Amino acid sequence: MRSDVILLGHGSGGKLSHELLDELIVPALSGLGQSDQNDAAVLAAQQGLLAFTTDSYVVDPIFFPGGNIGDLAIHGTVNDLAMVGARPIAISVGLIIEEGLAVHELRAILESMRAASRQAGVAIVTGDTKVVPRGKADKIFINTSGIGVIDHDVQISGSNARVGDKILINGTIGDHGMAVLASREGLQLESCITTDSAPLNNMVEVLVEKLGNQLHALRDPTRGGVATTLKEIAVQSRVEITLQETLLPINFAVAGACGILGLDPLFVANEGKLLAFVAPEAAEQALSIMLSHVHGKHAAIIGEVTSTAAGKVRLRTAIGGLRAIEMLAGEQLPRIC
Amino acid sequence: MRSDVILLGHGSGGKLSHELLDELIVPALSGLGQSDQNDAAVLAAQQGLLAFTTDSYVVDPIFFPGGNIGDLAIHGTVNDLAMVGARPIAISVGLIIEEGLAVHELRAILESMRAASRQAGVAIVTGDTKVVPRGKADKIFINTSGIGVIDHDVQISGSNARVGDKILINGTIGDHGMAVLASREGLQLESCITTDSAPLNNMVEVLVEKLGNQLHALRDPTRGGVATTLKEIAVQSRVEITLQETLLPINFAVAGACGILGLDPLFVANEGKLLAFVAPEAAEQALSIMLSHVHGKHAAIIGEVTSTAAGKVRLRTAIGGLRAIEMLAGEQLPRIC
Numbered sequence: 001m002r003s004d005v006i007l008l009g010h011g012s013g014g015k016l017s018h019e020l021l022d023e024l025i026v027p028a029l030s031g032l033g034q035s036d037q038n039d040a041a042v043l044a045a046q047q048g049l050l051a052f053t054t055d056s057y058v059v060d061p062i063f064f065p066g067g068n069i070g071d072l073a074i075h076g077t078v079n080d081l082a083m084v085g086a087r088p089i090a091i092s093v094g095l096i097i098e099e100g101l102a103v104h105e106l107r108a109i110l111e112s113m114r115a116a117s118r119q120a121g122v123a124i125v126t127g128d129t130k131v132v133p134r135g136k137a138d139k140i141f142i143n144t145s146g147i148g149v150i151d152h153d154v155q156i157s158g159s160n161a162r163v164g165d166k167i168l169i170n171g172t173i174g175d176h177g178m179a180v181l182a183s184r185e186g187l188q189l190e191s192c193i194t195t196d197s198a199p200l201n202n203m204v205e206v207l208v209e210k211l212g213n214q215l216h217a218l219r220d221p222t223r224g225g226v227a228t229t230l231k232e233i234a235v236q237s238r239v240e241i242t243l244q245e246t247l248l249p250i251n252f253a254v255a256g257a258c259g260i261l262g263l264d265p266l267f268v269a270n271e272g273k274l275l276a277f278v279a280p281e282a283a284e285q286a287l288s289i290m291l292s293h294v295h296g297k298h299a300a301i302i303g304e305v306t307s308t309a310a311g312k313v314r315l316r317t318a319i320g321g322l323r324a325i326e327m328l329a330g331e332q333l334p335r336i337c
Numbered sequence: 338m339r340s341d342v343i344l345l346g347h348g349s350g351g352k353l354s355h356e357l358l359d360e361l362i363v364p365a366l367s368g369l370g371q372s373d374q375n376d377a378a379v380l381a382a383q384q385g386l387l388a389f390t391t392d393s394y395v396v397d398p399i400f401f402p403g404g405n406i407g408d409l410a411i412h413g414t415v416n417d418l419a420m421v422g423a424r425p426i427a428i429s430v431g432l433i434i435e436e437g438l439a440v441h442e443l444r445a446i447l448e449s450m451r452a453a454s455r456q457a458g459v460a461i462v463t464g465d466t467k468v469v470p471r472g473k474a475d476k477i478f479i480n481t482s483g484i485g486v487i488d489h490d491v492q493i494s495g496s497n498a499r500v501g502d503k504i505l506i507n508g509t510i511g512d513h514g515m516a517v518l519a520s521r522e523g524l525q526l527e528s529c530i531t532t533d534s535a536p537l538n539n540m541v542e543v544l545v546e547k548l549g550n551q552l553h554a555l556r557d558p559t560r561g562g563v564a565t566t567l568k569e570i571a572v573q574s575r576v577e578i579t580l581q582e583t584l585l586p587i588n589f590a591v592a593g594a595c596g597i598l599g600l601d602p603l604f605v606a607n608e609g610k611l612l613a614f615v616a617p618e619a620a621e622q623a624l625s626i627m628l629s630h631v632h633g634k635h636a637a638i639i640g641e642v643t644s645t646a647a648g649k650v651r652l653r654t655a656i657g658g659l660r661a662i663e664m665l666a667g668e669q670l671p672r673i674c
Binding site: 008009011012013014015016017018037038039040041042043044045046047048049050051052053054055056057058060079080081083084086090092093094095096125126127128130131132133135136137138141143145146147148150157158219220222223224228232236267269326327328329330332334335 | 345346348349350351352353354355374375376377378379380381382383384385386387388389390391392393394395397416417418420421423427429430431432433462463464465467468469470472473474475478480482483484485487494495556557559560561565569573604606663664665666667669671672
């Protein structure tokens, strides 16, 4: 690269764009074949239903403890595919770059996208790069879209939770949101809080294989946190959910930071967590699958589906009361993903 | 909608986000089923190879003569799929909205996306919405990714152009770029120049069906224009291309505006045009297919593949000279798509 920063001309489609692609983006992402730059990637025929998802990432700051906007964007889209029981097969990367972004920052982001996609076992197959003038974006925004294949008969859907289901989560809540917030605000916390951003497709594959149709619903509690996600499922499945506050796994430092800032960790974003609704007789098996997985060491059963009172979520508090849980009303932490 | 403008909270993932989805985005786009908001859309199994593409749109201004950022985003992704011979089956929509965007503008954009996707015969199946603070984006950026199916045996690729091939274009060049530029700069041109933004998948389906393997390469000359796109194909296919200046179809008003501004229309973006490389014996048939199509009324044969001098593009000028054509070097017109 002849420039240390991204220039407007890098988005022209012309010579500078090709230079950016050939000298930085293609080598860093690697999956994008330089020899076959057609308008669309061509993939092998697939057996099974297809899953398709998209997410744009606008997180601020773009680097935070434990990750950056690049691996976050890969994990998020891999996880969205996994949440419908799909095996991710291909990811697209759409970059919107603000003129002036440092080339070394872009390279670091792209390299972490490559590492994250390899870890998740999915190929980055196509991409697009736009550059906008200084002050018209904020460093970099990344869209990742993904295709997955569903080659099993297990029906997983947010509308499929049933009375009696146990609700599991694969670890502590609120880590991602608090890591980003602490980093953004320059908070000097006693212990470092790092993002939980991680690919969950492998864990979901094991759950699908071992639990079969005893696995009813999956969702990753990102924006809006565990509370908003459970509310969505309660509405979609027309059921009532009861959570046990004492069972919620929470990192000590996250709990402390939330306390200081007056935030409820139930509403703070996660990026490497899933909520699983499973038939009660399969709950212990699901828990042990999670506990033995690298991304599930602090997994727990945190509640259950208690009735057909559609759309209700209740929290049984530590002192035995019941609290109604609603969706996040406004914007607690903007630009968390 | 309780607000006339988009608020930061509309990107929270919580209550305001759901209100935005349920009251504006889902009804306006319509394809996004409100009853099945899972993390990923699930599509039927497909026979054939899959095509996958992504594009982000950052055009400024977001409304311009003949279109807006919304239908442009649909056409662009439909066309990228068509350029590898794929039939588009599903599109995703990722919105990055600047806080303060007028709700009526967002509605108009979404409604034109719906109309464009219907015209192209493709469903919008999944989406994502992010909101960033005022001054951190420019009104709205849209990513559209798309899946297509290739269920024929015709090999279409930018690396497949061969010596002797005739090169066709389906109409006048430079219309989109000049429409956006004129609109952005408030130029008072004698006659209105409108974008050529259009879906080309139907035309490509007919070309594939009628020409079979006599159709070698397709590409839409967007950013960088006809010149840059031909240069790409000359490099990819390791051939030399010779264009005839007198054969290039160009709108009188576009030629005039380019003259006034000192722009070469060969480098100006198009959004409803394709360049087709076809075996010489099929060129007349390809031309008549284009001429009889609503998006090909001004189609022409504009040149041919003249030798194996890899990566060269030459223009035979109106007065009989030869001019070497290179890629667009810098940024002629930023944010044209």
